[in-house]
Amino acid sequence: MLSALVSIHDVMPETLPQVCDMLNQLQRLERLPATRITLLVVAGKEWKPQEIRWLQCLAGKGHPLAGHGWSHQAPAPRSLYHALHSVLLSRQAAEHLSRCEPELKSRVQDCYDWFQQHDLPAPELYVPPAWANGNLQWMTWQERPFRMLETLNAVVDLDTNAQHSLPLTGYEADTTLRAIFLNFFNQFNLQRARSQQQPVRIGLHPNDLKLALASQAFQHLAEVTEFRCYSSLN
Numbered sequence: 001m002l003s004a005l006v007s008i009h010d011v012m013p014e015t016l017p018q019v020c021d022m023l024n025q026l027q028r029l030e031r032l033p034a035t036r037i038t039l040l041v042v043a044g045k046e047w048k049p050q051e052i053r054w055l056q057c058l059a060g061k062g063h064p065l066a067g068h069g070w071s072h073q074a075p076a077p078r079s080l081y082h083a084l085h086s087v088l089l090s091r092q093a094a095e096h097l098s099r100c101e102p103e104l105k106s107r108v109q110d111c112y113d114w115f116q117q118h119d120l121p122a123p124e125l126y127v128p129p130a131w132a133n134g135n136l137q138w139m140t141w142q143e144r145p146f147r148m149l150e151t152l153n154a155v156v157d158l159d160t161n162a163q164h165s166l167p168l169t170g171y172e173a174d175t176t177l178r179a180i181f182l183n184f185f186n187q188f189n190l191q192r193a194r195s196q197q198q199p200v201r202i203g204l205h206p207n208d209l210k211l212a213l214a215s216q217a218f219q220h221l222a223e224v225t226e227f228r229c230y231s232s233l234n
Contacts, residue, residue, distance in 0.1 A: 001194075001197070001225050001226070002190075002193060002194060002200065002223050002224050002225055002226075003198075003199040003200070003224065003225065003226040003227070003228050004199055004200050004201070004202050004220075004221075004224040004226075004227055004228065005038070005155075005166070005199050005200075005201045005202065005227075005228055005229070005230055006026075006032065006036060006037050006038065006202045006204070006221070006227060007037070007038040007039070007040055007066070007127070007201070007202070007203055007204065008022060008023075008037060008038070008039050008040065008204045008205075008206070009040045009068060009127070009203060009204065009205050009206075010040065010042060010068065010072065010129075010205055010206055011039045011040055011041045011042065011055075011068070011206075012041070012042040012045040012047075012072065013045050013046060013047055013048065013051050014045070015206040016051060016054065018206035018207055019039075019206050021209075022204065022206060022208075022209055023037070023058075025209055026221075029221055029222070031224070031227060032221065032224075032227050033062065033227075034058070034061045034062040034063045035062040035063070035064070035229060036227035036228065036229055037063055037064075038063070038064045038065070038066050038125065038229070038230060039055075039058060039063050039064070039065050039066065040066045040067075040068035040127050041055065041065055041066065041067065041068055041115075041123075042068050042069055042070070042071070042072045042129075043067060043068075043069075043070055043110070043111040043114035043115070044069075044070035044071050044107075044110065044111070044114070045071075045072075047118070052118050052120075055118075055120060056118075056119060056120060059120055059121050064121075064123075064124075064125070064229060064230065064231075065115065065120060065121060065123050066123045066124075066125035066126065066127055066150075066230075067108070067111040067112060067115070067123050067125070067126040067127070067146060068111075068126075068127050068128075068129060069095045069096070069107070069111065069128060069129040070095065070107040070108075070110055070111050071095055071107075072095055072129045073095060094128075094129055094130040094132040094134075095107070095128065095129045095130075095132075096128045096129070096132050096133055096134030096135070096136060097132050097134045099134060099135065100135060101135045101136055101137060104134060104135060104136040105136065105141065108126065108136065108145065108146070109145055111126070111145075112126075112145035112146060113145075123146065124146060124147045124148050124230070124231060125146065125147075125148045125149075125150060125230050126145075126146035126148070126149050126150070127149075127150040128149075128151070131150065131151050131152040132151075132152075133149070133151050138156070138158050139158070139161060144158050146158065147159055148230060148233075150201075150230075152168065153165060154166065155201075155230065155233055157233070157234065164233050165198075166193075166198055166199055166200065166201050167189035167190070167192045167193040167196075167198060167200045167201065168189055168200070168201045168203060169182075169185070169186040169189055169190065169200060169201070169202050169203065169220060170182055170185070170186070170203050170205075171186075171203075171204060171205070171208040171211065171213040171214070171216065171217045172205045172207070172208055172211065173208075173211045173212040173213040174207070174211055174212075176212075179211075179212040179213055182213060183213065183216070186213075186216065186220070190220065190223075199228055199233075200220075200224075202217075202220060202221065202224075204217065
């Protein structure tokens, strides 16, 4: 038995063709309905009216929407950690790193407000780009706009501070080194999910089904016996 939470990252105007293609391919999996594919939206991009209508249509079909940062663009690294993170994992995507907490709060609030300003469902989940939370101290924030936070290690219920430490798989294998690393990383986490009887988080990026681990992504999706949504973690 294997259950999974499925998300598509980096939903923004420049990735819409790839996201549409991915959704069309995922529709072949009859056990994976729209209500079980969470779309991680980068709110601060230059969204055109027709692109907003596309998001509204997907939300109307049942896709849960989540906040995924404001710009998806990191500032210049101000720490060794950020520099290493960029080289090994995030490149220029870790928007939260090397920013102060007041700036992060403003960006997160703007991200949340953007959905309501564009007649989209208010999201419950926030996923920092590259899963990098940075300096934002969520539990000291009295009026948090989001109810759930996903990081590399866990999904956190911000109302109760309950942490669901869940395995994660990724498939953004656009270099040979990344493909080798992610292959071992994914196998380890799938084994962990099965042995601990936990849901695995399957994190997809727009180009993943055209990259080196595309067949592995489909294989892992096919092995899932139950697809769940993030709200079911309560």
